[in-house]
Amino acid sequence: MTISVWILKIFREPSPLYKKTYVSFASWILISLLIRLSMFSPDKYPSDYSNSNFKVLGLNIPTNLQFAGERVPQNDYEIKESLEKEFFANKTWKHSSLALFVKAQKWFPLIEPILKKEGVPDDFKYVAIIESHLSNAVSPMGAAGFWQLMPVTAQHYGLIVNSEVDERLDVEKATHVACKHFKDAYNYFHNWTLSAAAYNVGIGGIQNALKKQNTNNYYDLLLNKETGSFIYRILAFKTLLSNPEHFGVKNKIRKSGGFPAFKIVKVDSSVTNLTSFAKHIGTNVVTLKTFNPWLIGEQLNNPDKHVFQFKIPKNKNIDLSAYFNDVFPQEMSTDTVPSKPLTPDSIESTIDTIKKP
Numbered sequence: 470m471t472i473s474v475w476i477l478k479i480f481r482e483p484s485p486l487y488k489k490t491y492v493s494f495a496s497w498i499l500i501s502l503l504i505r506l507s508m509f510s511p512d513k514y515p516s517d518y519s520n521s522n523f524k525v526l527g528l529n530i531p532t533n534l535q536f537a538g539e540r541v542p543q544n545d546y547e548i549k550e551s552l553e554k555e556f557f558a559n560k561t562w563k564h565s566s567l568a569l570f571v572k573a574q575k576w577f578p579l580i581e582p583i584l585k586k587e588g589v590p591d592d593f594k595y596v597a598i599i600e601s602h603l604s605n606a607v608s609p610m611g612a613a614g615f616w617q618l619m620p621v622t623a624q625h626y627g628l629i630v631n632s633e634v635d636e637r638l639d640v641e642k643a644t645h646v647a648c649k650h651f652k653d654a655y656n657y658f659h660n661w662t663l664s665a666a667a668y669n670v671g672i673g674g675i676q677n678a679l680k681k682q683n684t685n686n687y688y689d690l691l692l693n694k695e696t697g698s699f700i701y702r703i704l705a706f707k708t709l710l711s712n713p714e715h716f717g718v719k720n721k722i723r724k725s726g727g728f729p730a731f732k733i734v735k736v737d738s739s740v741t742n743l744t745s746f747a748k749h750i751g752t753n754v755v756t757l758k759t760f761n762p763w764l765i766g767e768q769l770n771n772p773d774k775h776v777f778q779f780k781i782p783k784n785k786n787i788d789l790s791a792y793f794n795d796v797f798p799q800e801m802s803t804d805t806v807p808s809k810p811l812t813p814d815s816i817e818s819t820i821d822t823i824k825k826p
Contacts, residue, residue, distance in 0.1 A: 534704055537590035537661035541704065542688055555701040566709060572603040572795065573710050576615075579728065580644050587648035590661055595703045595710070596647070596668060604795050605638045605762055613637045616647040626650070629775075633766030638796065642763075662687045662700055670696040729782040731760070737776045740769040752781050759789050762796040 534541040534552075542548055580594050597603055600617040607613045611620060614637035620630045626646040628636040636642050647668070654664035654672050666687050667675045678690050687700060740746045743764070747757040758764055760780045769777070 534708075536665070536700060536704060536707075537592045539660065539662050541700075548688055551698065551701045552704065555698060555705040569598065569602065569706075569710065570713060573598070575728075575791070576603045576640070576795070579640060580615075583641065583644045584648060587645065587652065589648045589651050592661075592703070592707060593647075593651055593665065595706050596665060597644075598706045598710070599699065599702050605640075605797060614643045615640050616643045618643060618646060622646075622650070633769055634763055634777075635765050636763045638765070639761075639763040640796075660685070660687075665703065666692070666696055666699055669699045729784055729787050731780040732783055734779040734781055735776055736769075736779065737771065737774045739771045743767060743769075750779070750781060752785070756782065756785075756787075756789065759793045759796060 532543060534543065541552075543552070576597075577594055580597065581591060584591055584593055597615045601615050603615060605614050606617070608617060612618060613635060616637075618628070618637045620637075623630050623637045623643075623646060626649050628639075628642060628646055630637060637646075650668060651661075651664050654667040654675075655661060657672055658664055658667070658675070663675055663679075670692070674696070675690075678692060679685060682690055684690060691697070734750050743757065744754050747754045750757075757779065760782060764779075771777070
């Protein structure tokens with residue numbers, strides 16, 4: 470007897486046996502439907518990250534992870550655990566991913582050519598993400614800029630840091646200095662992973678750890694919490710920012726027009742009044758400081774006749790809001806994310822009271 474004939478027989482011959490069979494059959498169908506619905510119902514919190522099968526929003530953690538061309542070993546439980554922690558426990562995944570995509574699209578095209586010119590692997594651009602979230606943040610310890618350079622380090626590599634000028638806030642100059650630091654570490658360790666870790670704890674810190682623990686491998690070292698997770702965090706952001714289609718933000722990002730065209734004004738004398746100076750070169754003080762954030766004072770004393778280069782956008786009607794939140798110094802919060810970003814409405818009043826590193 471076919472299933473269709475059997476079903477018809479149930480309806481045509483309502484005997485107790487068939488009634489009982491019908492109820493059982495209907496119950497089985499209902500239970501099956503409920504099970505299927507529970508299996509495919511949408512998550513209550515679709516943006517949450519699950520560590521099931523090492524997935525991040527449907528993206529498997531790559532089995533061939535590399536940093537700067539150096540393979541990450543994944544045959545060790547502690548390494549897998551460290552990777553998992555950074556991929557799934559880092560709360561910035563949930564709160565900052567879209568903002569980071571926008572920032573990366575704007576600033577990476579400025580940083581990448583400098584890394585290439587300096588001979589530093591492209592993956593080091595993610596260090597700036599870890600250090601400052603691509604902002605001119607100022608840490609409680611006094612580090613500043615995209616690369617969180619300390620004053621002594623910046624001055625050692627030739628940057629000017631004083632009460633009127635802080636070239637750590639010049640993204641291009643600071644990137645060149647960061648590259649010099651990376652290369653100095655590489656010349657010592659001959660390993661880019663250790664060089665990146667040394668950026669966090671210092672060349673001496675890594676050197677001492679390697680010697681005491683009798684190894685030459687970052688992944689074998691027992692380090693402080695921050696340095697010990699540094700490379701894993703870089704790998705997490707590298708995966709996030711290089712795989713946008715897996716994170717549901719690909720179509721939400723408005724394409725950036727890149728940086729505006731600039732004219733360069735060279736000055737080798739002192740500037741006593743920035744407002745008058747800005748007007749003299751065809752701009753205003755807000756625009757002047759937005760594109761020259763290294764100018765942190767209200768005047769520029771220059772007894773040594775140093776040649777300073779001011780960038781002035783050729784388009785006088787440019788929208789400053791895409792830049793000033795990133796370039797003006799802001800205090801670093803405990804989550805290493807700049808807090809209380811400036812807004813277009815507050816920039817005019819803030820420019821005169823901006824906190825100096």
